[in-house]
Amino acid sequence: MAPGSRTPAEAIEHYRGRTARLLACLTGEYVVVSAYHAADPPHQLELLDLAKLRAPHPLRLSVGEHYEAREDADGWRVEVVGYNYAIEHDGRDLVSYHWHPEGESPITWPHMHVGTDTHVGERWFGKVHLPTGVVGLERVVALAITELGAKPLRDDWERLIAEAADR
Amino acid sequence: MATRTDNQIRELNPEEWAQRVDEQARKYLGMSGEEFERRLRAGEIDIDDSPAVTRLAMMLPPNGTRK
Numbered sequence: 001m002a003p004g005s006r007t008p009a010e011a012i013e014h015y016r017g018r019t020a021r022l023l024a025c026l027t028g029e030y031v032v033v034s035a036y037h038a039a040d041p042p043h044q045l046e047l048l049d050l051a052k053l054r055a056p057h058p059l060r061l062s063v064g065e066h067y068e069a070r071e072d073a074d075g076w077r078v079e080v081v082g083y084n085y086a087i088e089h090d091g092r093d094l095v096s097y098h099w100h101p102e103g104e105s106p107i108t109w110p111h112m113h114v115g116t117d118t119h120v121g122e123r124w125f126g127k128v129h130l131p132t133g134v135v136g137l138e139r140v141v142a143l144a145i146t147e148l149g150a151k152p153l154r155d156d157w158e159r160l161i162a163e164a165a166d167r
Numbered sequence: 168m169a170t171r172t173d174n175q176i177r178e179l180n181p182e183e184w185a186q187r188v189d190e191q192a193r194k195y196l197g198m199s200g201e202e203f204e205r206r207l208r209a210g211e212i213d214i215d216d217s218p219a220v221t222r223l224a225m226m227l228p229p230n231g232t233r234k
Contacts, residue, residue: 020176031176034184042229044184048177049191062218064225084225086218093218102229104207105214113215127215 002167004075011069012036012043015078019045019065022164025141025157026061026150027051042066042081042102050088053150059094061144062086063137066102077167085140087148089115093126095143097135110134138164181228188226195219 005011020031029051034044046064053059066082086096093115101108111129118125138161144150145157154160179187189200196203196219204227206212207220214224 016176032184032187033176033178035178035180038180039228044226044229046226062222064222066225066229082225082229084221086222088218096218096221098215098221100214100225103214103224103227104210107215129215 001074002163004072004077006075008069008071008076009036011076011078012067015067016045018164018167019137021154022137022141022160023047023051023063025152025154025160026053026144028153036069041068043068053144054153055144055148055150057149058090059144059148059150060088060091061140062088062096063140065137080134080137083135083137085135085137087140087144094148097132097140098129099134136165184226184228188223191226192223196223 005014016033023031027047030048032046032048036043044064044066047062050060050062053061062084064084065080067078067080069076070079082099082101084096084098087094093113095115096113097110098113099110107129110132112132113126113128113130116125120128141157142161145152185200192198192200192203203212203223207214207224207227212220214221
């Protein structure tokens, strides 16, 4: 694991840069972040809008993260404390990973949804919360490239994914 | 050809962030950001109603407050 940072601000700058580089593997869309000095944590990082991926089929990516800087024995680190990662195909939700422990939803654990027309009785399966562990953004980037055919926009994408997984 | 460019990062202050939520709510849900937040907090909108709703809900301040 990489060493921690000396200050919360340094940890946040590292996190922002690392995440922007990771997203640059798939899209040139702007990354927007909330001003961490102007609001209480958790802070926010998102893609500016749905990002069209370079792929032989119409894929779009949505990314939003909530994060906090926390101190441990090794210094300051950023921890993601909530997220929304979604991949659309042809304008419809293909797969999405959600974790929103705060807010109005009673579903506070990490889960995923799959885009499907299937119903289980009267329940639309697309709305069923399929339990997961905490999923890192790097796994979603890897999914898009290695399984769904998105073309990487950076030639060092495998290194960036490995670095993100090691944080 | 693959490159090594980084995405640009824009830091938004709370007012700019709220404006962004409003723009996205109008674009994807046809309502203002304020109306979306009110209806979500009141339970009239479910965070899982659609991908756009989830995305907008995650754009709101996680602790429900802005400084």
